[in-house]
Amino acid sequence: MKHLAHLNKYFIKYKWWIIPGVIFVIISNIFGVIPAQVIGHAFNLITEEIAIYSLFNGFNRQELVYSIFSKSLLYFGLLVLILYLLRGFFLFLMRQTLILMSRHIEYDMKNEIYAHYQVLTLAFYRRNNTGDLMNRATEDVNRVRMYVGPAIMYAINTTVLFILVIYSMFSVNTELALFSLLPLPVLVVTIYLVNTLIIKKSEKIQEQLSNLSSFVQERFSGIRVIKSYVREDHTNETFEVESDGYRNSMLNLIKIQALFYPTMLLLVGLSTILTVYIGGKQVINGAITPGNIAEFIVYVNQLTFPVTMLGWVTSLIQRASASQKRINEFLKLEPEIISTNTDTHELKGKIDFKEVSFTYPDTGITALKDVSFELEEGKFMAVIGRTGSGKSTLANLLLRMYDTTNGNIFIDDKNIKDLNLKDYREQTGFVPQEVFLFSETIKNNIAFGVDDASDEQIINASKSASVYHNIEGFEHKFETMLGERGITLSGGQKQRVSIARALIKEPKLIIFDDCLSAVDTKTEESILKNLGKIMKGKTTIIIAHRISTIKNADKILVMDEGRIVEQGTHKQLLKLNGVYAEIHKNQLLEEDVLIN
Incomplete structure (x- = not known):
């Protein structure tokens, strides 16, 4: 008993x-x-x-x-x-x-x-x-x-x-x-x-x-x-x-x-x-x-x-x-992430990683090792690197899905552990690498993060994500019911609906975790152009594999085996003739092969 x-x-x-x-x-x-x-x-x-x-x-x-x-x-x-x-x-x-x-x-x-x-x-x-x-x-x-x-x-x-x-x-x-x-x-x-x-x-x-x-x-x-x-x-x-x-x-x-x-x-x-x-x-x-x-x-x-x-x-x-x-x-299990602060804080978007290391508790895999960088508020930063280099882990730590094993993360000069987590996440937009859509209408999926979102907000968000014309082409438009995990839509459409869901929040900080991989170059350019207008003056972080996606970033982090091996602008990194330059060269060769 x-x-x-x-x-x-x-x-x-x-x-x-x-x-x-x-x-x-x-x-x-x-x-x-x-x-x-x-x-x-x-x-x-x-x-x-x-x-x-x-x-x-x-x-x-x-x-x-x-x-x-x-x-x-x-x-x-x-x-x-x-x-x-x-x-x-x-x-x-x-x-x-x-x-x-x-x-x-x-x-x-x-x-x-x-x-x-x-x-x-x-x-x-x-x-x-x-x-x-x-x-x-x-x-x-x-x-x-x-x-x-x-x-x-x-x-x-x-x-x-x-x-x-x-x-x-x-x-x-x-x-x-x-x-x-x-x-x-x-x-x-x-x-x-x-x-x-x-x-x-x-x-x-x-x-x-x-x-x-x-x-x-x-x-x-x-x-x-x-x-x-x-x-x-x-x-x-x-x-x-x-x-x-x-x-x-x-x-x-x-x-x-x-x-x-x-x-x-x-x-x-x-x-x-x-x-x-x-x-x-x-x-x-x-x-x-x-x-x-x-x-x-x-x-x-x-x-x-x-x-x-x-x-x-x-x-x-x-x-x-x-x-x-x-x-x-x-x-009886206690959550590993605990937030006791109830004070609200208007997010500006300054980010500071100080010697951050992280090891996944369930697997023992060390994903990040002594990662340090600063990003001023309102700037656009990109993260690139090979598969398994720790890019997605960095995004998870920024959202405080996990706590760091060593080191500290500061948001607006405040330790992320001291922030009101609910308030912080409400002001942050996140588009995950693995898109998840609910078995709901497209309208409700886009409005998921906002209570009582207006039709105008939903339409504007879909336009910013370059998915509006696709939705209008459906028989029931925004009332189209999606299957489990959004199976009704194509990969690119799912990614763009997921982007619209993040943009409708009008976040102060937005993180894109390799979410443009399933869209074509033309659509990608359209999305990035819209993002440039929407996120002007707001902090944006894009994790990507294609250099064409990130070449206009204010700062680019190049990661390898959990460490930052290079950082700077597109031009600065090309001059270094290191890992980034090699990735750039390989992608140009791939494009030439596809054209020919």
Whole structure:
């Protein structure tokens, strides 16, 4: 239960749902036990009335006895019916409080998990796959809900009913009660042993379900690659293997449960047999009445449900504990990026890297080594270098997606760690290398970073990104729905929509992480020309592979193996005749080859 202790805060929050629910449970069970006593009295009445009816055989009084007997029987029948109706009414109220409470807790838990996912850093998402994240927020939460709702409801119901029934049984006859309850210890041991197996198998099943969800999500995301390489059959076979493993584990669990419930019913049936046998001897000895046997049989049958529920509830609690343990593993993770400052700061855009080094925590790869540079506000800086030289890492550090391993980054002469991170990012535009668009309209994708963006702002941003005419060519224009990850658009169109999404914010600092690679030279020139107007007086950083993209930059950083090997303007770097000049020469040769 230690893992489920996390839920105590919800129980405190919804205590005014739990307290009435418990009261309704108690009342409903009182109305459930009383009918057994009524039936016992009715059974005695029938026995006595039959004897009296036989005694008056041949007399006129026999009809009067029959009339009294019929009315008494009708009275007892109506009384039992009314008691069960009252029990049903309070059971309804019980479910309306405890089950509804569980749905509120489920809602709160999902919000808590999603909110916590939001504050965790990129390193967390690099270490965990999407399918597992989804499974903990859906399947695991649902299993926990079964604990806070049905499991707790039936546990309370079972406990109350058990106490009331056993008290009633012992108040009638102690010896008969002991014999009737004799199979219960065996039942308790059986439940313990079986549910130990259930919890182990449940944890394995949950793990397999996460793997299966991750597999499916990944394959659907990469469906174009699968089709391109004609790997549908191979994917189906792999899925079949994963699915078979999950199915076999579930079948093993079901086999255990299939043996479990009949065993419980057998032991309860044994209690009934003992009740009739021992009760019959007690009646012969005059210790109890025949009605008491009928009453005990009702009690024993009433215990069938709580005893059956005991196994089911135990299973639910153990499965919920396993799921809550998985949820707690993520909820206990603290974000690696913490921003406590709430003061706002009007960003000017001055950037200062001082001996910055960075090593990815999950892989141990050192991406930056002693990087130092300054960029004055309102200037245009470009970063170029071979693949893996640390360009994208530099952009991630500027956005404080990670904290530096060594060294410091200063924004407007303030350490980036001391800034209000939310305020800083709101004033920063970022166009990532890997474009991500949502399954939404083009309009909503462009307006993503701005609340209540006007149509004019959206159109202007699309024009600045040179994608307006493409959008106007679509049947539904800006209301065109995009597929998952923007699959409806071409690579270049996706990049330009992503640029428009950054520009609509009118940022003070904008970072382009190699986001013009999928557009042609003419479109690139158009975008850069528009950017020159929009970002005039604002700090701009472009990470690129093509020198044609960056040759007009105020400062160019040339990176290699995580270090800045050269920096200066286009002309200055060409004069150095170093790495930059070599890249420039190779790109000119490539252009000549393409022309010829």
